[in-house]
Amino acid sequence: MSSNNNPASWQLNCPVSIPANAEYVTLAHGEGGRLSRKLIQEHILASLNNEYLIALNDAAQLPKIEGPLALTTDSFVVSPLFFPGGDIGSLAIFGTVNDLAVSGAKPLWLTLSLILEEGFPLAILDRILESIARAARETCIKIVAGDTKVVPRGVADGLFINTAGVGELITPIPPGPATLQVDDELIISGPIGRHGIAVLATREELGLEPLPLSDCGSLLQSVELLRSGIGNQVRCLRDATRGGVAAVLHEWAEASELTLSIEERNVPVSPEVRGVCELLGLDPLHMANEGTMVIAVKPGAGTAAVEILKSIPETATAQQIGIVKSRGIVPVTIRRTLDSEQPLDDPLGSPLPRIC
Amino acid sequence: MSSNNNPASWQLNCPVSIPANAEYVTLAHGEGGRLSRKLIQEHILASLNNEYLIALNDAAQLPKIEGPLALTTDSFVVSPLFFPGGDIGSLAIFGTVNDLAVSGAKPLWLTLSLILEEGFPLAILDRILESIARAARETCIKIVAGDTKVVPRGVADGLFINTAGVGELITPIPPGPATLQVDDELIISGPIGRHGIAVLATREELGLEPLPLSDCGSLLQSVELLRSGIGNQVRCLRDATRGGVAAVLHEWAEASELTLSIEERNVPVSPEVRGVCELLGLDPLHMANEGTMVIAVKPGAGTAAVEILKSIPETATAQQIGIVKSRGIVPVTIRRTLDSEQPLDDPLGSPLPRIC
Amino acid sequence: MKYLDEYRDPKTAQLLLDEIRRITTRHWTLMEVCGGQTHSLLRHGIAVELEGTVELIHGPGCPVCVTDQAAIDFACQLAQREEIVLASFGDMLRVPGSHGSLLDAQATGAHIQIVYSPSDAVELARKQPETQFVFFAVGFETTAPATALAIKQAARYRLENFSMIVSHVRVQPAMESLVQAPENRVQAFLAAGHVCTVMGYESYESFVNRYQLPVVVTGFEPLDLLDGILACVKQLEANEAMLENRYARTVQAAGNRSAQDLVQEIYQVCDRAWRGFGTIPKGGLELRPEWQQFDALLRFNKPAIPVFKRDECQSFEVMTGQIKPPECPHFGTRCTPESPLGAPMVSSEGACAAYYRYGVTTTP
Amino acid sequence: MKYLDEYRDPKTAQLLLDEIRRITTRHWTLMEVCGGQTHSLLRHGIAVELEGTVELIHGPGCPVCVTDQAAIDFACQLAQREEIVLASFGDMLRVPGSHGSLLDAQATGAHIQIVYSPSDAVELARKQPETQFVFFAVGFETTAPATALAIKQAARYRLENFSMIVSHVRVQPAMESLVQAPENRVQAFLAAGHVCTVMGYESYESFVNRYQLPVVVTGFEPLDLLDGILACVKQLEANEAMLENRYARTVQAAGNRSAQDLVQEIYQVCDRAWRGFGTIPKGGLELRPEWQQFDALLRFNKPAIPVFKRDECQSFEVMTGQIKPPECPHFGTRCTPESPLGAPMVSSEGACAAYYRYGVTTTP
Amino acid sequence: MCLGIPGKVVRWIEREGAFAQAEVEFEGIRRLVHMACVTEAELGDYVVVHAGIAISRINPIEAERIFETLSQWGEDEGWHTGLSQDTEASP
Amino acid sequence: MCLGIPGKVVRWIEREGAFAQAEVEFEGIRRLVHMACVTEAELGDYVVVHAGIAISRINPIEAERIFETLSQWGEDEGWHTGLSQDTEASP
Ligand code: SF4
Ligand code: SF4
Ligand SMILES: [Mg+2]
Numbered sequence A, B: 001m002s003s004n005n006n007p008a009s010w011q012l013n014c015p016v017s018i019p020a021n022a023e024y025v026t027l028a029h030g031e032g033g034r035l036s037r038k039l040i041q042e043h044i045l046a047s048l049n050n051e052y053l054i055a056l057n058d059a060a061q062l063p064k065i066e067g068p069l070a071l072t073t074d075s076f077v078v079s080p081l082f083f084p085g086g087d088i089g090s091l092a093i094f095g096t097v098n099d100l101a102v103s104g105a106k107p108l109w110l111t112l113s114l115i116l117e118e119g120f121p122l123a124i125l126d127r128i129l130e131s132i133a134r135a136a137r138e139t140c141i142k143i144v145a146g147d148t149k150v151v152p153r154g155v156a157d158g159l160f161i162n163t164a165g166v167g168e169l170i171t172p173i174p175p176g177p178a179t180l181q182v183d184d185e186l187i188i189s190g191p192i193g194r195h196g197i198a199v200l201a202t203r204e205e206l207g208l209e210p211l212p213l214s215d216c217g218s219l220l221q222s223v224e225l226l227r228s229g230i231g232n233q234v235r236c237l238r239d240a241t242r243g244g245v246a247a248v249l250h251e252w253a254e255a256s257e258l259t260l261s262i263e264e265r266n267v268p269v270s271p272e273v274r275g276v277c278e279l280l281g282l283d284p285l286h287m288a289n290e291g292t293m294v295i296a297v298k299p300g301a302g303t304a305a306v307e308i309l310k311s312i313p314e315t316a317t318a319q320q321i322g323i324v325k326s327r328g329i330v331p332v333t334i335r336r337t338l339d340s341e342q343p344l345d346d347p348l349g350s351p352l353p354r355i356c
Numbered sequence C, D: 001m002k003y004l005d006e007y008r009d010p011k012t013a014q015l016l017l018d019e020i021r022r023i024t025t026r027h028w029t030l031m032e033v034c035g036g037q038t039h040s041l042l043r044h045g046i047a048v049e050l051e052g053t054v055e056l057i058h059g060p061g062c063p064v065c066v067t068d069q070a071a072i073d074f075a076c077q078l079a080q081r082e083e084i085v086l087a088s089f090g091d092m093l094r095v096p097g098s099h100g101s102l103l104d105a106q107a108t109g110a111h112i113q114i115v116y117s118p119s120d121a122v123e124l125a126r127k128q129p130e131t132q133f134v135f136f137a138v139g140f141e142t143t144a145p146a147t148a149l150a151i152k153q154a155a156r157y158r159l160e161n162f163s164m165i166v167s168h169v170r171v172q173p174a175m176e177s178l179v180q181a182p183e184n185r186v187q188a189f190l191a192a193g194h195v196c197t198v199m200g201y202e203s204y205e206s207f208v209n210r211y212q213l214p215v216v217v218t219g220f221e222p223l224d225l226l227d228g229i230l231a232c233v234k235q236l237e238a239n240e241a242m243l244e245n246r247y248a249r250t251v252q253a254a255g256n257r258s259a260q261d262l263v264q265e266i267y268q269v270c271d272r273a274w275r276g277f278g279t280i281p282k283g284g285l286e287l288r289p290e291w292q293q294f295d296a297l298l299r300f301n302k303p304a305i306p307v308f309k310r311d312e313c314q315s316f317e318v319m320t321g322q323i324k325p326p327e328c329p330h331f332g333t334r335c336t337p338e339s340p341l342g343a344p345m346v347s348s349e350g351a352c353a354a355y356y357r358y359g360v361t362t363t364p
Numbered sequence E, F: 001m002c003l004g005i006p007g008k009v010v011r012w013i014e015r016e017g018a019f020a021q022a023e024v025e026f027e028g029i030r031r032l033v034h035m036a037c038v039t040e041a042e043l044g045d046y047v048v049v050h051a052g053i054a055i056s057r058i059n060p061i062e063a064e065r066i067f068e069t070l071s072q073w074g075e076d077e078g079w080h081t082g083l084s085q086d087t088e089a090s091p
């Protein structure tokens, strides 16, 4: 097989054109000496500077937090690095901010750790750092500590990013899926499957046009509105990332030992996602989201929750999709064409396009 | 070039023999469905369980901290994954615990994020998770949140680990290298260059025997002793990782705008490290450490600091290696054979073995 | 989506369902030939709604399930070779061979590329002339035109780095072998709509006449299926055995002549080993001699690799309607989608997977 | 370490230093031929201590610095080829060619393997028979036995996947061309101890006689260097020009006969382009015709790749002692170890890098 | 098996031979589809696409038939009887 | 150039020919070193190793000479005069 012999050969799908004599990342950039400091100063700090990060200490020194803490981490390995609607940088920020937000915390600080493949163009790195900076500004979060490693060519796929986030838990903290009760109502904040389809269609070069847009974005405002509006009514929230909505419902069913039951006709799916899913034999409920969440509220609170969500553009198409029932034979059911409730499958592995 | 066609072909240097029919990581383990939960339950929680991690929430909910916070992150991409004296797992814990400790914080909680290459043997993963668990127990730190991603074969080098750490800053917080003063004393906590040499010799298969041992280990106890003994006398501490002691001295010289001056004869170097460095034309001062730190104390406090360090076995060979001087032409000087002080070079890139 | 959504209309479906229940006087056993129909029947809850009225058993119509284990082994073996990329539909990746699936092979270093269309594999070969691309050509008559077209395109481009493992199977010989079996209890067939789209249904005339069993060409959406079932039940209740086309918006009596010509030009009928069935005479398609330069078997002279067939899998019994998947002793215990013993547990078209996925874990 | 530490003893070094200062009556200019000696003189502060007493200028003895740019370009080009792994000493990786260094090539996909010994590259080739290993054989007479041995071993194993880019250079022709230059101001030579270990020093007799310049075979540790300098100064003060061996623990008059035989068997003397110097007659070693199956140039028929020589680098002037590195207009500004204009800024043996590293940024 | 999805032909790229191709739209998403077997399709026609090639042109009149039948049932309310006559016309 | 490091021969692996090898110790670390050019070395001898092959056996008597000379200087205090006689014996 032929391998990538030039720095522009990653599956970048990046709008930046890379000049032939572009500067790129070398192993020396990761070795802790002069070049490492240059990379940090001229690229990372240039985009992300703030009063904590500038100290470049072994650990950031941060002020005291009043409430209890929330702590989360995620690594981002998306391929391609740029996809319609986002890139690995914005994803790395929104992903961690969203995890804090749905946990009931006010996101405060992030760490940012880059694993770069030797030969990665610095122009692309700068572009991703700008995207990180933009997402951090949008969500009012500060990147206070970081790390950069460079691995030899062929040992990583261009760039992996890890973010870890610290937030302050704000009362009332959603008590979590173990507290779900019969008749609780299930809500989805927007059309599903957009991120998974956008990335799949871009990566596998399926020749689809226009490429569907990822929903990659912040859930901060919608969570805050929900909490300030009906905070005491919220049981749990979850951004429906890998495994999609189906995986969230299965996890919640497992945690609560109840059955979660949804109506297919109420689940919002955008026409493009619908079209691609039919064409490739995929179920939108299994496809990843990166700015769309599932919410469970107490009985009767669903309408209020949907109202609140519909008040901002990001979640204007929020819908109640189902309710919690006493435990049946299967953990998650879906009503499709006919009246009978069918089991909704828990996704197994990455959804593969199929012709059968 | 031939590629790795069997799961045992990583540069593992692992003492575990892998049976031919070993189970290994698949892409489905990273897709957020049933197999992801199985991997987390049967492998990760099996080794690392605690009251926070078990919740498996989007973010860990943690109690309130009294003092201000310290936050740090590092990715670990060491190749080979196992090296004499440690492995990527223990390294990922000690590295982050040490960064918190030298920053003046009591390490409390860690996040753990794994990027696994498809085909990675689960037996090896278990072995590394055990090593992580052991290091976490030894340093009394809890892993409270995590993430697991699987990337396709050929897209990562077996396993990368990211840890982020939260600690509570304890007064007196070492004021940092910007506060260095003329006549401050510089101390090293143990023999230098062991980690860099151990990894280099293992990775490049240089045919050396016995392979020198890495110093991979915790600095927690030694930092605590120093702080409780002469806490007010400590200016700054730094674990001398990538770039070695030379990089730390250069960073401090830059931060303080003073000249740091050391004596080669006082720098402890183990015989094996000495032997390998001579053979390969390397300078131990440029080689990485993973359990050895540089300390700066106020004038006159060096002897007390060394005494305290010598009281525990981990730092029994601590030495005063130099002092801080007013700014000369060069930022860091070293006195070797003759009386004159020579500039000590800041490392550039990974040290390469050479024959010239 | 036009021509999809209207055939999923719940109210209309309910009307049809009521009508089927109304006219059914005794227990009828129908076979839906195609795995896609199985999938749809379970996904939309039709099978459940008809429990006690009409029993639906699944036919051999999942090409993933019936592809011979040796072909999968060969595909894995080629994919492991440094110079080869194996291109495949996503469907085949999880099917177990003797030593694991293509996904397992990939996890240990094999080069596999998912494609949506066989012609996409031709394009890949054109763009990377240094690499040998082998397309794994599975599927029924529906898929054969797409793979035949890929061969023609590769020939037009004079590609020397494109070949195929041809493992196409033919539906009708399998139906024949099924009704001839002493255990047969099928009383009517829902013929596979998309196979008929290509092949037409005239050839079923003699089948209907010979075996005196109703055959109804049926589509895949809930209304299509209910309509096809209703047509079958009506024939059975009237003690008739006729050939009907209930998928006329897509299927014509003669099928698609251009597609048949294309298949005819590239392939010839051959005996073929079906997984679970053994060799079915005339059960497959192979490359005609004039196209053999594209035969991966010849190009990469296949060594005799031992095939360790897993006899535990009851796929033959399942695919011939003798048992339903939950009656297999391994169903849901030793055999799950995470760790399938047999092919029907893998593909989302496979009957066992469909039962597992849709939670039908007990026999009616 | 035995035979190292005792030669770094500070007290003894001080004695020798004092003695040199004591007997020196005027300004003498010595050349240390070997880059290793340059490195040691700067690293241990000897050059600084002798400032104003004895001026030390650095000779052409850094094989990394003098390796022709075209050879580096060829190495980069081979490393880029899919089937080839280029094996090299770590030293060569940062040296700039016309289009970047081997490290740059690696960053854009080339396969490069650092080895400590040429025989290690032979072992790699033996273990991976599908891959072509090309060893980049640079170095002076000291290194030639190791690379010659690798050829013999590869021949013994009948390896068809091992070859070398032979770029060995010979010290003495370079010294000749140096003293013949009108700009020459060297008054005595510290001959390169390890080259003499292999080659002996008898061949210097005629050099000393012809040019009437003292030549003192000198080692690499501080005491060795001070001892060698002292010997030079004593001759100069006494107006003598003799050949002396001050590295007798390692060097014998006739050198190492087995090593010479080995080199003789595999290589023959040839004219060679030296970077910065131009072609030096008899300045290199090439494979004898009977070993040419191991010549990477012949095996991978080198296309004529344009070499864009960077004329800005003053390496010739530096390596012939006409200027000291900080006198080069680019030193420390456009030319630094991070971004070297010329080879002497790269290798830790290179005179410019040594000056930069040890902070000697102004001329004495 | 044999996922076949209806899509609308929106642009012909090449109408003849082995490389016949058209742009086909599926709910706003377009893809190039091989048309060698359905060269007679016109812009605006719906075709059934399987594995990237069109295998059939959808007959819009036949597509309505089931709904017409059902609506007749709805009109006369005793639709069960009417059903068999209507449907048995097709094979 | 030409890093040459002294190491002690601790074990012979193969004494003859192109594959002659011995285990050589450098401050506790051992490596196999090619010995084709120094086949006469005995166990305990020090050899100078360059690029993985031994290029010379260290002569322990010569190795002492500089220190002997210096110690003589130490003894007679007027050592400068003694130096030239001693050293000029060697070439
Ligand atoms: S349940 Fe598994 S073993 Fe049983 S018939 Fe189905 S696939 Fe075969
Ligand atoms: S400083 Fe740079 S440009 Fe000048 S001579 Fe040295 S290597 Fe060449
Ligand atoms: Mg998370």
Ligand SMILES: [Mg+2]
Binding pocket: A098, A099, A238, A239, A240, A241, B058
């Ligand atoms: Mg989440």
Ligand SMILES: [Mg+2]
Binding pocket: A146, A147, A148, B073, B074, B075
């Ligand atoms: Mg770091």
Ligand SMILES: [Mg+2]
Binding pocket: A004, A010, A117, A154, A156, A157, A158
């Ligand atoms: Mg890559």
Ligand SMILES: [Mg+2]
Binding pocket: A058, A147, B072, B073, B074, B099
């Ligand atoms: Mg750190």
Ligand SMILES: [Mg+2]
Binding pocket: A058, B098, B099, B238, B239, B240, B241
């Ligand atoms: Mg640190």
Ligand SMILES: [Mg+2]
Binding pocket: A073, A074, A075, B146, B147, B148
């Ligand atoms: Mg996660």
Ligand SMILES: [Mg+2]
Binding pocket: B004, B010, B117, B154, B156, B157, B158
């Ligand atoms: Mg790998």
Ligand SMILES: [Mg+2]
Binding pocket: C078, C079, C080, C081, C082, C083, C084, C085, C086, C110, C111
């Ligand atoms: Mg392959």
Ligand SMILES: [Mg+2]
Binding pocket: D078, D079, D080, D081, D082, D083, D084, D085, D086, D110, D111
């Ligand atoms: Mg190569």
